[in-house]
Amino acid sequence: MDKTLDLEHEKIPKLLARYSIPAITGMVVQAAYYITDRIFVGHGVGADGISALTAYLPLMLIFMAFGMLFGIGGSAAFSIALGAKDKIKAEKIIAGTLFLLIVTISSLSIIAQIFAPKILSLFGASENIIGLSLAYGRIILAGAVINSCAYAMNNFVRAQGRPKTAMFSLIIGGVLNIILDYFFILVFKWGMQGAAFATVLSQTVSVIIVFSYLFGKRSYIKIKIKNFIPQFEITKIIVSMGFAQFAIQFMGSLASALLNNQLQKYGGDIALSITGIVFAFFQILFLPVFGINQGSVPIIGYNYGAKKFKRVMHTTYLAMAVATIIMTTGFIVTRLFPTQILLAFGIHDNETIDIGLVAIRIYFSMSMLIGFQVVVAGMFQAIGKPLLALVMSFSRQLLILVPLAYILPLFFGLNGIWLAVAASDFLAAIITSLFLFREIKGIKP
Numbered sequence: 001m002d003k004t005l006d007l008e009h010e011k012i013p014k015l016l017a018r019y020s021i022p023a024i025t026g027m028v029v030q031a032a033y034y035i036t037d038r039i040f041v042g043h044g045v046g047a048d049g050i051s052a053l054t055a056y057l058p059l060m061l062i063f064m065a066f067g068m069l070f071g072i073g074g075s076a077a078f079s080i081a082l083g084a085k086d087k088i089k090a091e092k093i094i095a096g097t098l099f100l101l102i103v104t105i106s107s108l109s110i111i112a113q114i115f116a117p118k119i120l121s122l123f124g125a126s127e128n129i130i131g132l133s134l135a136y137g138r139i140i141l142a143g144a145v146i147n148s149c150a151y152a153m154n155n156f157v158r159a160q161g162r163p164k165t166a167m168f169s170l171i172i173g174g175v176l177n178i179i180l181d182y183f184f185i186l187v188f189k190w191g192m193q194g195a196a197f198a199t200v201l202s203q204t205v206s207v208i209i210v211f212s213y214l215f216g217k218r219s220y221i222k223i224k225i226k227n228f229i230p231q232f233e234i235t236k237i238i239v240s241m242g243f244a245q246f247a248i249q250f251m252g253s254l255a256s257a258l259l260n261n262q263l264q265k266y267g268g269d270i271a272l273s274i275t276g277i278v279f280a281f282f283q284i285l286f287l288p289v290f291g292i293n294q295g296s297v298p299i300i301g302y303n304y305g306a307k308k309f310k311r312v313m314h315t316t317y318l319a320m321a322v323a324t325i326i327m328t329t330g331f332i333v334t335r336l337f338p339t340q341i342l343l344a345f346g347i348h349d350n351e352t353i354d355i356g357l358v359a360i361r362i363y364f365s366m367s368m369l370i371g372f373q374v375v376v377a378g379m380f381q382a383i384g385k386p387l388l389a390l391v392m393s394f395s396r397q398l399l400i401l402v403p404l405a406y407i408l409p410l411f412f413g414l415n416g417i418w419l420a421v422a423a424s425d426f427l428a429a430i431i432t433s434l435f436l437f438r439e440i441k442g443i444k445p
Contacts, residue, residue, distance in 0.1 A: 015299055016318055019298065020292050021163075022158075027287035028288055033178055033181075033202070035283060041185065042347070044185040047270070047346070049192060052135075053276050055129060061253035062250065065249035065253060066101075067147075067148040068242060068249050071152025073240070073243065077237045077241045079159045080305040097156070101152050109145065122257065124260025126269055135192040138196075147203045150206040153211070156221075174202070177201075180202060241384065245377075252397060255402055260275075273352070292375065299311070322371075365422045366426045369426060376389075377389040395427075401424035
């Protein structure tokens with residue numbers, strides 16, 4: 001049965017709930033994995049372990065960028081092809097995406113393994129923590145293809161009208177990672193290597209679930225070996241549709257690396273560990289919002305391809321409202337329980353807690369504005385206008401955040417870095433609103 005027909009006829013609130021709730025559930029589990037990973041490292045290794053994970057973050061974001069290039073780009077093109085009832089093209093897109101993902105990530109992981117010490121040093125790892133970063137990073141890089149496939153190909157399961165299957169793969173992987181973290185880090189005392197092994201093994205299970213569907217009988221559009229090496233035209237479509245998200249994530253990696261160096265300059269390893277905690281908590285808020293975005297993209301893309309423009313805007317507005325509620329709730333939590341957040345990660349000394357309290361309060365001061373930005377960027381992606389999403393992110397990451405992160409610390413020291421994040425969130429919200437209002441006229445029914 002072709003489940004994609006519901007995308008064109010089902011009521012939008014019900015449809016968005018059916019697609020987003022599984023995605024949100026999966027993302028919450030992933031966020032729980034991410035945050036507990038740092039909690040276990042904080043308690044099992046110490047603050048230096050969290051600092052080491054923070055130094056590795058820019059490299060992780062680079063691999064995520066390529067996963068988004070092919071995963072989000074391919075699935076967006078895939079959804080439009082389904083909406084246009086072009087099954088042959090959809091088959092070529094899904095197989096071509098997998099080929100591009102495997103070849104690219106494999107090549108990058110080999111290069112990163114060779115130059116890992118220099119890369120991590122550039123990304124803010126001091127002599128005190130670079131050994132811990134390498135211990136974690138080399139294992140993660142060895143499983144980079146598995147991790148990327150677990151994320152990227154999951155999008156195609158959801159785009160075929162099977163959000164529960166996509167959710168199941170994320171939940172199983174996330175829960176398994178938490179369990180393995182406990183045993184590998186706290187019981188077996190494997191430290192950073194234990195955290196890395198837990199991640200790779202859990203993502204392997206997720207990949208098995210995803211591929212069992214995409215290669216199996218239940219899949220409406222299966223991956224066929226004859227389409228594995230993509231034609232140039234298919235490659236161009238995939239890359240063009242995913243380039244905005246790739247550029248956004250890649251610029252996020254660059255910004256993260258530059259911020260890490262500023263953090264080392266003004267606060268040392270303590271500032272890096274605080275940033276690791278702040279970013280981990282941010283994932284608890286951001287990943288559910290990203291789940292809303294993932295749930296809305298196939299609905300928007302399909303209906304845009306089917307020229308159902310009223311449904312496109314209805315989905316966008318509803319997703320924006322829910323995403324804003326999520327981020328606002330997180331903002332309130334950071335106002336009420338900042339100390340408890342730090343204590344949960346094993347931070348107990350007064351100096352680090354004092355720095356962390358200031359960081360949390362400033363970092364999240366404009367976080368309620370992020371939700372609608374994510375949804376708007378996803379909408380532009382889904383309707384085949386990724387350049388707008390790219391311009392918005394470029395403005396926030398490179399034209400606003402990075403310059404402020406170098407200017408404000410001259411006046412406010414370490415706090416200037418947190419202020420730069422808050423200011424960039426505020427100014428980016430204004431830019432996103434201007435782009436959205438201009439675009440509404442073009443797709444308004």
